[in-house]
Amino acid sequence: MILKQYLFYLILLVMLMEGNQISAQEQAGGKDYALKADFLYRFVDYVYWENYSKEQTFKIAVLENSPITSSLLKATKNKKIDIKQYKNMREIPTCHILFIPYNCSIPIETILSNFSGRPILIVTEQNGDGKKGAHMNFVMMDNKLKFEVNLKAINKTGIGISSFLLQHAIIVQ
Numbered sequence: 001m002i003l004k005q006y007l008f009y010l011i012l013l014v015m016l017m018e019g020n021q022i023s024a025q026e027q028a029g030g031k032d033y034a035l036k037a038d039f040l041y042r043f044v045d046y047v048y049w050e051n052y053s054k055e056q057t058f059k060i061a062v063l064e065n066s067p068i069t070s071s072l073l074k075a076t077k078n079k080k081i082d083i084k085q086y087k088n089m090r091e092i093p094t095c096h097i098l099f100i101p102y103n104c105s106i107p108i109e110t111i112l113s114n115f116s117g118r119p120i121l122i123v124t125e126q127n128g129d130g131k132k133g134a135h136m137n138f139v140m141m142d143n144k145l146k147f148e149v150n151l152k153a154i155n156k157t158g159i160g161i162s163s164f165l166l167q168h169a170i171i172v173q
Helices: 002-021 024-029 033-043 068-075 108-114 151-155
Strands: 047-049 058-063 081-086 097-100 121-124 136-141 144-150 159-161 170-172
Touching (some): 033 068, 033 097, 033 121, 033 136, 058 068, 108 121
Parallel strands (some): 058 081, 097 121, 144 170
Antiparallel strands (some): 047 159
């Protein structure tokens, strides 16, 4: 377990250092999807779902169009992870992670209300969504990709997050 934590920390450090190489356009929009896909993929090992075992296929849903879908498919190639993009939130079946892109046409409050109490990790990339109740939210700080965690919102879902991952998060309430 210590080796696993060390490797995660090393990979996280390398990924954060790569944040300085993001193009000016991506920095302005905060849309480095390959890096975000890597983060999501790594979160799987540090987030715990009540009714999930490693033998099951892990499911990631992306609401509406987002470049993260292709990045996720590349990052999880040959892994037991199912990634699908959905046009409408009513189409989304049971999944483990729901990614909401910054340009989603559905208000975050509506999405959170629809998935309330379900063990689905809701990850966003819009400034302020962490404080509004998204479980995790990607943000750019000092030209680096970081993530916020809303513990109050997560505690209502039956999802657990390792203390190791929380050490690297920005905690919001």
